[in-house]
Amino acid sequence: MITGMTRELDRARQAVAAAAAGRSVAVVSSGDAGVYGMAGLVLEVLEEAGLLAAIDCQVVPGVPALAAAAALLGAPLGHDFAVVSLSDLLTPWEVIENRLAAAAGADFILVLYNPRSRRRDWQLPQALRIIAAARAPETPVGVVRNAYREEQSVWTGRLDGLDPDQVDMLSIVLVGNRSTRLAGAKMITPRGYFAKYG
Numbered sequence: 244m245i246t247g248m249t250r251e252l253d254r255a256r257q258a259v260a261a262a263a264a265g266r267s268v269a270v271v272s273s274g275d276a277g278v279y280g281m282a283g284l285v286l287e288v289l290e291e292a293g294l295l296a297a298i299d300c301q302v303v304p305g306v307p308a309l310a311a312a313a314a315l316l317g318a319p320l321g322h323d324f325a326v327v328s329l330s331d332l333l334t335p336w337e338v339i340e341n342r343l344a345a346a347a348g349a350d351f352i353l354v355l356y357n358p359r360s361r362r363r364d365w366q367l368p369q370a371l372r373i374i375a376a377a378r379a380p381e382t383p384v385g386v387v388r389n390a391y392r393e394e395q396s397v398w399t400g401r402l403d404g405l406d407p408d409q410v411d412m413l414s415i416v417l418v419g420n421r422s423t424r425l426a427g428a429k430m431i432t433p434r435g436y437f438a439k440y441g
Contacts, residue, residue: 255270263297270285275305308415309356315387317431319431319432322433327355327356329357354416355367382423385430386415399428402418
């Protein structure tokens, strides 16, 4: 069964019901099932049904979108980073704003999931304003759409040059920290080896 967005709870409950009836079930989630995926929800449904100990549920790791995007951009996640979803469907926008401000102020590299959809088109520009309050305009930014899929695209540039209209729900946005630099089209965030061991 294939379901779209907003049907995740139904999907998880149907999977658990089928497993409880003795069927072998696989719930497939893009990227890594444990990173904004279905793993947590399936475990919660098992817990809700009192079946957590009765049904063997294995979470199989995948390649998270942030890792796929980072590989295509070069090495932007070489140091501490924070991941924030801009979707306010399950998290209040005020909470998201506070997380963005804290992470940007703490100089984390930022990975933005669910940056923009047709109905949610104002969150990314607002997020960029929050980030820009703590980052220089020339901060390197990368946008990867459809990482390792058909119609893949990769863009690198500056924070003040990112056009939110080029971003959609199939995109991941990475914003560098103070030490991130562009080397040609590649983003590099040094871990600190050259500074320590030169």
